[in-house]
Amino acid sequence: MERIVIVHWNKSTGPQTLIQYPPEKESLSKDIFLKIWTIHELNKEDKMIELTHDNMDTQLVSIIHKYEGEVYFLILAYDKKDDIENIINDYPDILTNVGKNLIGLISTNKITRAISEAFNTIKNYSKLNEEENLLNFFKDKIKNTILKILRTGVISKNKLKKILKTEYGFSTINLDLILMSFIRENLILKEIIPGSNDCYFLINDLSYMRLPPKNIYKSLSDVDIEERDEVYNIYLNSLVEFYSKYNCTQDINNNTILNFVFDKNVYLLFKTLRSKSLTVNECLNILNNNEVLFNELLDNKFIFESKGIVLLFTDVRLVKYPPNYVI
Structure with a gap:
């Protein structure tokens, strides 16, 4: 726009x-x-x-x-x-x-700020892919707060405004503009209920999780075949060992996943590794030569390295599921 x-x-x-x-x-x-x-x-x-x-x-x-x-x-x-x-x-x-x-x-x-917010919200939304838009529901403080409120059940627009203002201090937001992204991603349904006017129902909740990456062997196509098989076998053994003991609640409770994917360079690295393996130097270039961050990604089992070859160890995916109050 x-x-x-x-x-x-x-x-x-x-x-x-x-x-x-x-x-x-x-x-x-x-x-x-x-x-x-x-x-x-x-x-x-x-x-x-x-x-x-x-x-x-x-x-x-x-x-x-x-x-x-x-x-x-x-x-x-x-x-x-x-x-x-x-x-x-x-x-x-x-x-x-x-x-x-x-x-x-x-x-x-208030009009200058309001039209600026409207412009940037509509423009930025159309530029992002679905995964980036979904990630914004965790990254954006107001959207994340609204998501938490909607998890408690059906709520009127007026009550939602009041809670956001009195309990969270969001007093000057354009609620219709923010809710546009919820409707666009099919997270909420707007209905008119007698006595309450506009009401919003959470029909799809959001969460995030680690998943083993797909097509890892194919991503090693540029690696010498003998070294490729050796690296791939080491990788598979590590993958089975990790995911057989993995407890997803720990990642969610301490925000481990979000803390990494909110970093634009880390997110770009993950997207790149989905399709191909990289060398250590190539990874460091994407991470702006941040060796500490690279080692943290290794230690937290987001990436895997063997013989100087780096593979995606954890593919972070955002998933929609029926909300608890419906279940």
């Missing part, structure tokens, strides 16, 4: 840009706003529309809002090469709520 823009439709003068982020981007033309308004007028049943202009390298998604008798547009600008179908199909309700919240803050001193 390249930018996010809030436009007010003035009945006398036409479209007026109220704020955009990043602010240094060149403003969209009035002609573009008129085209957006026209498409909305012709498709009144659709709150969200898209526009690709022939003379632009940008494609636009617009969500129309009516707030206190006035008409506003929340406009998201993407590169023409980006696939925005998932935005149209998966985000309509959430982006409507995000837009409503931003427009409600337009005359306050």
Whole structure:
């Protein structure tokens, strides 16, 4: 995503840009706003529309809002090469709520921070793969707190807001924007319950675990065949010995796994070792020559080394499972 823009439709003068982020981007033309308004007028049943202009390298998604008798547009600008179908199909309700919240803050001193958070959350989410997005539910303090609260059972949006504010001190967050990622990953279900309005159900919980890697022998394809078989046999014996005694609860209780995978260089090393073996020097290059970290990964059985050849010993996987309160 390249930018996010809030436009007010003035009945006398036409479209007026109220704020955009990043602010240094060149403003969209009035002609573009008129085209957006026209498409909305012709498709009144659709709150969200898209526009690709022939003379632009940008494609636009617009969500129309009516707030206190006035008409506003929340406009998201993407590169023409980006696939925005998932935005149209998966985000309509959430982006409507995000837009409503931003427009409600337009005359306050909170709008600058709020639109910056909205921009970065939507942009970064689309850049990450599924595994990285799931990892963020443990890395991001607010998301992790919400996940813990949802594990206790069904909760209304208002009660969730109150708990986050009074018990955890999160008073200025854009809850709709945060919950968008939960819905996108099919972790929660939003339902309207009489007397409580919007309620959220945790339908898939998240956890993480060590698993023996796949296709390790294939990852040794560049190694001399005699040395390959010797290293592989040593590796297999070590693997069987470790996993036959492995207790996953210990890793979860002391955050051993998370402490390593939160490190971007370690995460990159794991991803690389999934497909091929590396030399010690190649590993150190990925870890910015941090020998202490390399030895910690060996000691904690995340990687394996023999004859200068390094293999992935533990593949860390994030898994979804039915929440306890459902079981």
